[in-house]
Amino acid sequence: MTIFNGYEQSDREQKLDILNLPSLEEEAKKIIPTGGFGYISGGSEDEWTLHENTSAFNHIQIIPRALTDVDQPSTDTEVFGLKFKTPIMMAPAAAQGLAHSRGEEATAEGLAEVGALMAQSTYSSTSIADTAAAGKGAPQFFQLYMSKDWEFNYSLLDEAVKAGAKGIILTVDATVDGYRESDIINNFQFPIPMANLAKFSEGDGKGKGIMEIYAAAAQKISPADVRRIAEYTKLPVIVKGIESAEDALLAIGAGAKGIYVSNHGGRQLNGGPASIDVLHEVAVAVNHQVPVIFDSGVRRGSHVFKALASGADLVALARPIIYGLALGGAQGVASVINHLNDELKIDMQLAGTKTIEDVKKAKVIRK
Amino acid sequence: MTIFNGYEQSDREQKLDILNLPSLEEEAKKIIPTGGFGYISGGSEDEWTLHENTSAFNHIQIIPRALTDVDQPSTDTEVFGLKFKTPIMMAPAAAQGLAHSRGEEATAEGLAEVGALMAQSTYSSTSIADTAAAGKGAPQFFQLYMSKDWEFNYSLLDEAVKAGAKGIILTVDATVDGYRESDIINNFQFPIPMANLAKFSEGDGKGKGIMEIYAAAAQKISPADVRRIAEYTKLPVIVKGIESAEDALLAIGAGAKGIYVSNHGGRQLNGGPASIDVLHEVAVAVNHQVPVIFDSGVRRGSHVFKALASGADLVALARPIIYGLALGGAQGVASVINHLNDELKIDMQLAGTKTIEDVKKAKVIRK
Amino acid sequence: MTIFNGYEQSDREQKLDILNLPSLEEEAKKIIPTGGFGYISGGSEDEWTLHENTSAFNHIQIIPRALTDVDQPSTDTEVFGLKFKTPIMMAPAAAQGLAHSRGEEATAEGLAEVGALMAQSTYSSTSIADTAAAGKGAPQFFQLYMSKDWEFNYSLLDEAVKAGAKGIILTVDATVDGYRESDIINNFQFPIPMANLAKFSEGDGKGKGIMEIYAAAAQKISPADVRRIAEYTKLPVIVKGIESAEDALLAIGAGAKGIYVSNHGGRQLNGGPASIDVLHEVAVAVNHQVPVIFDSGVRRGSHVFKALASGADLVALARPIIYGLALGGAQGVASVINHLNDELKIDMQLAGTKTIEDVKKAKVIRK
């Protein structure tokens, strides 16, 4: 264990024997300090949307298929011109130093090992360069919380480009932080500095609450910002936090090269629909003009299948991967992805789908 | 603590550190005597409608919006030609002396401080004049439980006009009291006199149960009564307790200048729909001819948002405010409104709405 | 307490202070012996239909009405040419000696006192003549479980006619007994003789289980039986246990003068719909050709209202009345009816309905 600034960080490094992803939460809770765990696990207001995110997967039912002449399904896929061993990816979650002393470096390392896409948050505990290096050349995306200060934005984007990022995820659903009661109960303030903020005058985030951190962020994001970032970086910009056809079209019109359907894991606007409940409608609007990434509530191989069958090209999750990080470092992260991918393969076989493209075309029942 | 007639009244006066409104109930229960608490918190019959009032907000889902170029949302609004800092207002609840020794005076003071509308009940613990004075010039409405005795009605209306009331809320859904089991279990009788009843021969309400109090009320209210009150006072009459398009149109036809959609917080007819489930249909019938006030079940900023997006111009609540009154007097009342308004502002920002007018036009999902 | 054949019968006689009907079950359970209580309270198979019978009332919502110029609602009604003080009646439940030493005599006495219709079961503990006498001239119906032995049937019908019965309820949904697990668990056998069976060779029912009792009943009932009974008695025949438009029309075609919608309180076919869920469709088919009686699941004034608004002319219940019988004899029975009728009156007032005819025409929401 590493004690940093009074905060006990896990420094475990081991493969995990995983029964299922939901069971990781209980284990991780034992070793992540209360404030950090509350920040990672919590949602906003009464957490209705947080819980609905997962239970709403039951609104979609996979039809078992047989006699389809399918075996040995493969989860290999190509999206954004990049090849992955799995459609499962890391959602760009902040402050992974809360879970492990190596933070995002270990996450990137574990993901690279299993051929899954890493997305790094602006508010990461390790720097863009260090995280990139840990990924050993595997593709990474950089997620931007747009600041009011464009010098800051340009500086981060410069670093991302320099580090070889393959895409920029622009988060648009967090112009103010959701009302997260667990952080208030725990009076949570980030004990670990945020590497990307360190060189700026506002400080490195250490000792601040999420509300203060977000205060530096832009409270107003418009299509012009999407275009500005795309032109500046020449990288594909994926707009994250889309829950409506309207926003998807605004983003594509502004030059977005990807739509990221998410309600921020139930951490922002509570009282909105489960993210999986809007995915299909958004995907219909996107109409294959650009790839679609989905997150919020994914815990099972069948969830990944249902998201793909509803229009997603990549399916992201964060909390279970962070629990794997706490429990096993880079190897723990790899174990989580492997387990979930194994569940997905079973589902693919039993649904008569041989490739990820087949899954995307699979008929499902929507209730 | 103040002991009045053997009843222990809170006399706290302090700002409250509020996590959320539902959590206030537990705290308030500790300091409000059993009979008073049962009267305030209870509903009728098996309380199905009471509970449905709040859970039915999940039938409506707010769509998170981004890329809408919105920041710094404002809750300022103008209704009935009156300006408020928030669309949240006090529902005209009876007998607030049950919660605090200063009763409605403290409530009015707290609301005035935060720019929210006070509505005072006929059955208030403090008089019309005293409550008005405590409001320091902020607008107030007076709520009338119409008596069989028109002398009594005229006398109260005279007082209200004299005290500067800006509108009369005529309650029409309580011509007999709902079957409230907690009052029966507690054998509840009002321990505190009702100031507005004091000068009349029926007595001041002290030592009576709600059934006896209501017995003096008119059991029959017709459109003609609406017209009579409007003509007598020259004030806008808002008809409260409307749950159908039919009643809304009857009221407007009779000269009502406002429609107040409410099922009395689940305290009257049990087995009817959640109030939020009928709001939209009633608002469509009203068709912007007059403003719409809504109450019943509101506990969250997202509830306020959903009510506004379903046709309300003002959104009222009572129980949580009364709990704030018990726990903190006028400052407690202000704390409750501030907290709820802060939740609302977060929701407005995350739903891409800058003004209350924007919220009213926001697209929501109705299940 | 009376000990009969080793079975402890209540002989209480007192008015009851009733909070609500559901709360009577708990109290009655304390004084009715286990086997008798299981027989009275239980349903068939896993009791899904039993529970659905009550919870399905939430599928219907009463719309509160105001400004309707209504006060002082009256529950007086006239059905089958008979005048009642309430539309609430006794369902023809068997073996009330299980609950009270005076059995159906006390029930009839209590109902007569409050102007409610008594219906006596073939399997009653007291005889047709004795029950009739206890009713002091108030109208009664006699319910027939048709035997395979027509001598027996004619004999009972003769007695009923002689005793002045105003109608014959022919039960058609019990040609075999439902699979009632509580009777099996308790190895229940009737400890009290059934007065109407006493003079027949099969014995008086004492020491038999319900399966044996029903074994003597006809397992096959056809429209011709309805006609036969009507012609023999010259009394209106009401066919009980109808849950479909098809059976209602068959019955009317056969000369039935009333349709009794019931699933036997969830005691017969489990896995069928809640009775309230089919009432409206059946009533539409009946199309006012004959009156409709409804039972199954009624516990609240709002339930009575909803049944009337869905097509019923009379609303029956048994279990809560039997619990009242156990707890207070004839006075207990009267207390139950009075309480339920009081709840109904409140609901009528708050829904803007002045008469039972108004309730029947009230608009409700069906989910």
Next chain:
Amino acid sequence: MTIFNGYEQSDREQKLDILNLPSLEEEAKKIIPTGGFGYISGGSEDEWTLHENTSAFNHIQIIPRALTDVDQPSTDTEVFGLKFKTPIMMAPAAAQGLAHSRGEEATAEGLAEVGALMAQSTYSSTSIADTAAAGKGAPQFFQLYMSKDWEFNYSLLDEAVKAGAKGIILTVDATVDGYRESDIINNFQFPIPMANLAKFSEGDGKGKGIMEIYAAAAQKISPADVRRIAEYTKLPVIVKGIESAEDALLAIGAGAKGIYVSNHGGRQLNGGPASIDVLHEVAVAVNHQVPVIFDSGVRRGSHVFKALASGADLVALARPIIYGLALGGAQGVASVINHLNDELKIDMQLAGTKTIEDVKKAKVIRK
């Protein structure tokens, strides 16, 4: 008790006094060792589909009927040219030696006694010949888990033909095993050899987990396999594990003489619909071209009725029968079928259906 390879097998032989089938699970759990019980009772992933299988029967409601002139219903039926005393049959469940020392022999004996169809699994504990002999000439089906090794397949089919099997059930929904967490928690490996595997090089299954067993199975099944088996055996081939009209039509096109609608009792693809929820649609597609067998979730007579009324010709179940086997051997198996058939008869009578053909035509409500 028999100790085999350290595993405690029941060797009880007795009639059972059954209250209902769900209650058998609790009793059986006490005498079946943990690993075996987990294997028998468990489902896949989070068992959503397992539980939905049973609760979804509430989506269908049987309409009680009367005045239909029906009595003495009979459960005799003829399907596949074979006569049975009941439409209830044994689903082809593996490894019944886990429950009883006599395994499938006792099951076959018990079923023969009550005139119900036995279906034996490839992975049975007793051999095809021994199981057939125990059935004393009653019809049996043999279920094939198709191996990659056709020599193996032919050998088993030869044995089945020789033993007089009346049909071959080809399971197509298990080309990989579902993700069953209880087996993983228990680290379950089959302690009892599988008789039909004993002569092959892969071993007899003893000491292997289900994943290893399934590894020898074909992961790819196509319509051509159906045809190949039909041609080789000249027996009717029933394709098991169909949950869609598409697969049903593929199977019939390939020469299937029966469609077996099943989701493998919730043990294979989790996140799919309850089997009863797709039965009607599949049966409509089958359009009486071939008989339909149904399983998954059946526990009650009313479930059997609902499945028949939704298109099934035979209704199978396994877990409750295996619990009966553990608790009472062959007599226990017979007791389970008898009890369930008795519940069915009551339901038939109360729904006005005299024959199984009547049940198939009965009108039900689908929600």
